[in-house]
Amino acid sequence: xxxxxxxxxxxxxxxxxxxxxxxxxxxxxxxxxxxxxxxxxxxxxxxxxxxxxxxxxxxxxxxxxxxxxxxxxxxxxxxxxxxxxxxxxxxxxxxxxxxxxxxxxxxxxxxx
Amino acid sequence: xxxxxxxxxxxxxxxxxxxxxxxxxxxxxxxxxxxxxxxxxxxxxxxxxxxxxxxxxxxxxxxxxxxxxxxxxxxxxxxxxxxxxxxxxxxxxxxxxxxxxxxxxxxxxxxx
Numbered sequence: 001x002x003x004x005x006x007x008x009x010x011x012x013x014x015x016x017x018x019x020x021x022x023x024x025x026x027x028x029x030x031x032x033x034x035x036x037x038x039x040x041x042x043x044x045x046x047x048x049x050x051x052x053x054x055x056x057x058x059x060x061x062x063x064x065x066x067x068x069x070x071x072x073x074x075x076x077x078x079x080x081x082x083x084x085x086x087x088x089x090x091x092x093x094x095x096x097x098x099x100x101x102x103x104x105x106x107x108x109x110x111x112x
Numbered sequence: 113x114x115x116x117x118x119x120x121x122x123x124x125x126x127x128x129x130x131x132x133x134x135x136x137x138x139x140x141x142x143x144x145x146x147x148x149x150x151x152x153x154x155x156x157x158x159x160x161x162x163x164x165x166x167x168x169x170x171x172x173x174x175x176x177x178x179x180x181x182x183x184x185x186x187x188x189x190x191x192x193x194x195x196x197x198x199x200x201x202x203x204x205x206x207x208x209x210x211x212x213x214x215x216x217x218x219x220x221x222x223x224x
Contacts, residue, residue: 031210042118042202042215043155050210088154090213097167098143098209102154 006089006103013079014111021106022073023089031092032065032072033100036085043088047074079110115139118203118216125193125223133188133219135203143206144186145213146178150199161186162209190221198223 006023013019023032031050035043047058049065049072056063062075072089089103117136125131135144142163147155159168161180175197177189190197200220206213 031212033212035215040200040218040220042116042204042218045212045214048212092210094210096209097165098160098162098206099157099167100145100160100204100206100213101157104154 004089004091004101004103006106008106009104010107010109012109012111015079015081017079019076019079019083019108020073021087021089022071023091023103024071025091026070028069028093029091030069030094032063033090033092034061034063034072034074035088035090037088037105038085046087076108079108081110081112084108084110116203116205116214116216118201118219120219121217122220123222125190125221127195127223128192131190131193131221133190133201133203133221135186135188135216136184137205138184139205139207139214140183141205141207141214142183143209143213144180145202145204145206146176146186146188147202147204148197148199149202149218155202158188193221193223195223197221 004023034046037043047063052069054065060077086105086107088105119134145160146158149155158172180186200218202218204213204215
């Protein structure tokens with residue numbers, strides 16, 4: 001079945017640094033989504049991408065839908081302590097009836 | 113205002129005693145998903161509905177069932193919970209197959 005490989009698994013950074021994480025797949029996705037999850041809560045949608053090559057920003061967050069439709073990245077600029085959490089990529093394919101699958105997650109720690 | 117509502121937030125059930133988790137949405141979305149998430153892991157898709165069409169994942173145990181009596185509500189039934197079923201259960205909705213998904217806050221299930 002389809003799988004998403006997300007990296008890195010964890011990151012420890014200093015406040016103010018920029019962060020980059022990415023997801024790759026062996027198959028094509030039509031929609032890429034990026035979520036943040038805090039402990040004990042449901043994932044919260046950060047950015048949605050629908051077209052190959054699309055680059056979208058949400059405040060300090062920027063994400064891109066890869067040209068091959070098999071990858072996506074998320075950048076966070078000037079990190080702050082509240083950026084701490086687990087970030088997940090997720091993807092959908094048209095031929096899967098709306099099925100949404102997740103990458104393994106990137107745990108971000110920010111040192112003040 | 114919460115748009116995807118899961119009840120209860122915390123559920124304790126006895127080993128082998130049937131339990132039902134509920135999800136409601138005010139978004140009138142066609143697609144509803146149920147995920148299981150264990151500690152430090154990505155959400156794992158159990159099944160999803162497109163309208164009334166049920167899509168079960170091949171590796172979802174028979175112990176897990178679902179009902180969607182109308183657009184707004186979806187239930188997860190665990191017929192005979194085992195200790196290994198203790199997890200966070202997440203419900204999500206999506207307007208259409210290609211669009212972004214929105215998650216509820218989750219139900220933390222404990223099996224004693």
